[in-house]
Every structure is written in C-alpha cells, then in structure tokens.
Amino acid sequence: EVQLVESGGGLVQPGGSLRLSCAASGFAFSRYSMNWVRQAPGKGLVWISYISGGSSNTHYADSVKGRFTISRDNAKGSLYLQMNSLRDEDTAVYFCARGYSGNYSPVDYWGQGTLVTVSS
Amino acid sequence: DIQLTQSPSFLSASVGDRVTITCRPSQGINNYLAWYQQKPGKAPKLLMFSGSTFQSGVPSRFSGSGSGTEFTLTISSLQPEDSASYYCQQFNSYPLIFGGGTKVEIK
Numbered sequence: 142e143v144q145l146v147e148s149g150g151g152l153v154q155p156g157g158s159l160r161l162s163c164a165a166s167g168f169a170f171s172r173y174s175m176n177w178v179r180q181a182p183g184k185g186l187v188w189i190s191y192i193s194g195g196s197s198n199t200h201y202a203d204s205v206k207g208r209f210t211i212s213r214d215n216a217k218g219s220l221y222l223q224m225n226s227l228r229d230e231d232t233a234v235y236f237c238a239r240g241y242s243g244n245y246s247p248v249d250y251w252g253q254g255t256l257v258t259v260s261s
Numbered sequence: 262d263i264q265l266t267q268s269p270s271f272l273s274a275s276v277g278d279r280v281t282i283t284c285r286p287s288q289g290i291n292n293y294l295a296w297y298q299q300k301p302g303k304a305p306k307l308l309m310f311s312g313s314t315f316q317s318g319v320p321s322r323f324s325g326s327g328s329g330t331e332f333t334l335t336i337s338s339l340q341p342e343d344s345a346s347y348y349c350q351q352f353n354s355y356p357l358i359f360g361g362g363t364k365v366e367i368k
Contacts, residue, residue, distance in 0.1 A: 176357070186297070186305060186348050188357040200355040203262075236304055245352050247295035249316065251304035 143167040143250045145237050150255030157227050157259070163220040163237030163252055171195070171215035174240030176248055177222050179233035179257075187233075190222065193244060205231075227259045263287055263351050267360030275368045280336040282363045284349035289329060293353035296325055296334045300345045308334070310352075341367055 149161040163175070177190045190211040191200040199211055210223040220237050234256050238248035264287040274280050284294065295310035307316050309325045322337045336343055344367045349360040 185362040186299075186350075186359040188350075188359060191355065191357070202356045241307075241310070245293060245354070247307055247310045247350060247352050249307050251306075253304055
C-alpha cells in the first residue's frame with residue numbers, strides 16, 4: 142500500500158525557516174517524481190514544487206522560487222521541502238504527492254498534509 | 262504560464278441530478294488535464310486524467326471529456342457521497358496549475 146506521511150509543520154515567525162519531510166513507503170520511491178502542493182485555509186490547491194526521481198530536474202512555482210528548496214533521499218525513501226524567508230501567505234497545509242508517471246503527470250497519491258502557520 | 266478557469270465555483274444539486282463542471286485552459290494543453298475530488302479535511306483524490314482514463318475505484322458515474330481549451334467533468338447521477346470540492350489540473354507544462362475549484366453541495 143502506498144503511504145506518504147508528512148511531518149515538520151508548525152508555527153513559525155515571518156522570516157523564519159522550516160523543513161518539511163515526507164516519508165514514503167509501499168512503492169519504489171526512486172522511480173517516481175514527487176511534488177509538494179499546498180492549500181491555504183479555506184482556499185484551493187496550489188502546486189509549489191516538483192522533483193524528478195533521480196533529482197536531476199526540479200521546478201518551482203514563482204511564489205516560492207528562491208525561498209523554497211525541494212530535495213529527496215532515495216535511500217531513505219524521503220522527500221523534503223526546505224522553506225526559508227517564510228511569509229504570512231505561506232500559511233497552508235502542505236501535501237506531498239507522488240507523480241503518476243514520467244516528468245509530466247498528474248499526482249496519484251497524496252499524504253494527509255502538515256500544517257504550516259506563519260505568524261508573529 | 263497556463264491559466265485554468267474552472268466553473269462554476271459552487272453548485273447545489275439534488276441526488277440523481279446530472280452535474281457538469283467545466284475547465285478552460287488559457288492555451289492548448291495536449292489533453293494533459295486531470296480531475297481531483299477533495300472532501301473536507303482530507304487529501305485530494307485523483308479521479309481521472311487525459312480526458313477519460315479512470316483511476317481504480319472511481320465510480321462509473323464520473324466521466325471526463327473535452328479537448329483544446331474546454332474540458333468537462335460530469336457526474337451522471339449525483340450521489341450523497343459526491344459532496345466535495347473538485348479541481349482540474351493541467352500537467353502539460355510547469356508550473357503545474359490547478360483550477361480554482363468547484364464545491365458541489367447536495368440539496
């Protein structure tokens with residue numbers, strides 16, 4: 142069974158940093174691209190970052206480019222999101238999600254999400 | 262960047278009704294469009310992508326169609342468990358973009 146479990150969310154002050162993790166199990170992690178998607182309270186889904194299976198390709202939404210860094214450790218089956226210079230508008234539930242197939246694909250499995258609150 | 266205009270943003274319908282949600286990309290996306298269902302407090306669930314490919318376990322009352330700059334998700338006979346928000350997403354190019362969402366309420 143595919144499982145994705147996020148952790149690392151919490152309350153952080155504006156300008157602060159946080160590192161999210163996503164532990165994957167139940168599939169050959171290194172063969173799949175991964176994404177981070179966020180959802181502000183009461184709002185819609187927003188894709189924020191992608192990483193290919195071998196980490197050779199990454200993409201970011203303009204809203205986080207230069208502040209967030211996606212990475213993965215295939216040996217550990219883990220995905221990460223390093224978030225720096227956090228802003229109020231980064232407050233959201235952050236989901237990790239598996240790419241279905243290839244570099245251009247929908248996401249077929251999602252974690253339960255971890256809440257990040259940016260507030261002073 | 263590609264924009265996705267999803268409509269309506271809210272709809273209220275009765276059990277058994279036929280419901281259609283529309284997603285309009287700002288440019289061609291080679292049919293690289295997916296539909297998701299999200300219930301309150303839960304992660305989204307992939308329903309289908311590229312027009313008509315169904316994910317395992319998705320009821321047959323859900324169908325997708327369209328091409329070019331108009332795509333639709335249809336629920337042929339609305340059921341109580343279909344009360345949820347629905348999102349389209351293009352995966353033709355980065356940044357991946359989601360539509361604004363449609364909240365479906367059961368009358």
